[in-house]
Amino acid sequence: MVYDPGKIYRAALIGCGSMGSYCMDELLDAPGRILLPFGHAEILKTHPRTRLVAGADPDRGRLADFGERWEVDALYSDHREMLEAERPEIVAIASPPDFHAPQVVDCAANGVKGIFCEKPFTTTLALADRMIASCRESGTSLAVNHTRRGDPLILRSRRLLDEGGIGQVLSIVATWPGRLFLSGTHWFDLVNYLAGDTPPAWVVGHSEDPEISMVAIPTQRGRDLGGNLYAVYPNGIRAFFNGRDSHAGYRVEVNGTQGVLSIGTTEVRLRKTNSGSVFRELLEHPFPQMMHHTAPMVYLLEDLLEAVETGREPLSNGITARNALELILATHDSSRRGNVKIQLPLQDREMSPPFQWQNPDGSTFYSATAEDGSPPTDDS
Numbered sequence: 001m002v003y004d005p006g007k008i009y010r011a012a013l014i015g016c017g018s019m020g021s022y023c024m025d026e027l028l029d030a031p032g033r034i035l036l037p038f039g040h041a042e043i044l045k046t047h048p049r050t051r052l053v054a055g056a057d058p059d060r061g062r063l064a065d066f067g068e069r070w071e072v073d074a075l076y077s078d079h080r081e082m083l084e085a086e087r088p089e090i091v092a093i094a095s096p097p098d099f100h101a102p103q104v105v106d107c108a109a110n111g112v113k114g115i116f117c118e119k120p121f122t123t124t125l126a127l128a129d130r131m132i133a134s135c136r137e138s139g140t141s142l143a144v145n146h147t148r149r150g151d152p153l154i155l156r157s158r159r160l161l162d163e164g165g166i167g168q169v170l171s172i173v174a175t176w177p178g179r180l181f182l183s184g185t186h187w188f189d190l191v192n193y194l195a196g197d198t199p200p201a202w203v204v205g206h207s208e209d210p211e212i213s214m215v216a217i218p219t220q221r222g223r224d225l226g227g228n229l230y231a232v233y234p235n236g237i238r239a240f241f242n243g244r245d246s247h248a249g250y251r252v253e254v255n256g257t258q259g260v261l262s263i264g265t266t267e268v269r270l271r272k273t274n275s276g277s278v279f280r281e282l283l284e285h286p287f288p289q290m291m292h293h294t295a296p297m298v299y300l301l302e303d304l305l306e307a308v309e310t311g312r313e314p315l316s317n318g319i320t321a322r323n324a325l326e327l328i329l330a331t332h333d334s335s336r337r338g339n340v341k342i343q344l345p346l347q348d349r350e351m352s353p354p355f356q357w358q359n360p361d362g363s364t365f366y367s368a369t370a371e372d373g374s375p376p377t378d379d380s
């Protein structure tokens with residue numbers, strides 16, 4: 001495609017729930033650091049290079065609210081009808097994870113140029129393979145909202161590592177309060193990014209007991225299992241993933257030969273070894289100036305548009321998202337088989353993580369089995 005910076009894309013949304021349409025309601029007054037705007041409708045409506053023209057959701061109440069909120073008239077209960085009738089060029093997918101695969105495939109088959117798909121990418125490696133292959137066949141750019149890849153703190157951290165700011169990276173420890181799949185996917189993806197984006201050669205995992213971990217948490221959209229993983233990357237970096245429900249907070253600690261980078265949700269702390277001391281104590285250093293302050297989802301959308309126009313892969317793409325899913329699956333696989341060492345890539349492409357999505361009313365659960373994109377039924 002010829003690069004045209006003045007081009008405005010026809011954009012549509014599949015899944016008009018919180019992340020798709022109204023999460024800003026909850027985030028505007030939330031304490032903590034969050035760079036706004038956040039949420040797909042908000043960025044597609046306000047970005048100068050996209051025009052939000054349509055939305056699809058089987059829940060008619062949410063669909064109507066989306067239409068009113070964002071002044072969109074073209075509303076559909078079935079995303080396939082929307083794709084055929086509206087021919088959008090950019091589509092954001094913010095439905096539950098079970099539906100991402102069929103919806104990505106449908107978008108690719110209907111001439112969509114760029115897809116911005118929510119995390120977790122999908123539920124099996126076979127489905128991930130199909131999503132990536134469909135987009136390759138149709139020339140569709142596929143971006144995944146592993147939001148931290150667009151965060152200015154993370155991008156500056158990655159550059160600092162490239163510049164040798166803490167010497168040679170030896171190990172990375174990621175700690176988060178939550179489970180492996182629904183929230184953990186962000187941390188598996190982030191560590192892969194910081195480790196250089198070549199998947200680990202082998203791993204050893206330990207998932208939580210389902211009796212303890214498979215319970216609903218009011219603030220989360222589902223039931224999922226926590227756990228731990230030890231991973232050895234081909235470049236020599238070793239990583240520890242530490243996702244247990246009751247952890248006090250989030251952080252990623254990158255340990256190098258000459259310093260430590262501690263990445264939290266609101267700040268990054270840089271400490272370097274006092275080389276003049278036999279005790280090698282760590283001394284505080286200022287974190288470098290940021291390169292930009294763009295909100296992460298806006299950064300990833302702009303990155304997707306550039307990918308559409310140049311043919312390069314988006315920064316957060318189908319392959320990086322499949323790599324994160326593979327680590328989640330490998331944790332469970334190793335754990336099930338007595339915490340054995342698992343060589344990657346995984347040969348079994350059909351296994352799926354134990355999780356159940358929670359619908360917006362908090363009452364109905366269905367399991368990760370739907371492959372045809374049909375909405376869940378009352379008794380499922």
Ligand SMILES: NC(=O)c1ccc[n+]([C@@H]2O[C@H](COP(=O)([O-])OP(=O)(O)OC[C@H]3O[C@@H](n4cnc5c(N)ncnc54)[C@H](O)[C@@H]3O)[C@@H](O)[C@H]2O)c1
Pocket residue numbers: 014015016017018019020056057058059062079094095096097099118119120145146147182221358359360373374375376
């Ligand atoms: N990147 C992030 O930081 C972040 C944060 C929250 C949620 N998410 C992800 O966003 C996605 C949606 O999460 P949410 O919190 O908005 O959930 P939600 O339940 O609020 O919204 C999901 C919406 O999808 C609709 N839906 C169900 N089946 C559908 C179908 N077949 N086609 C179209 N729409 C369908 C539902 O009716 C609902 O309105 C999930 O994948 C979730 O993991 C990402």
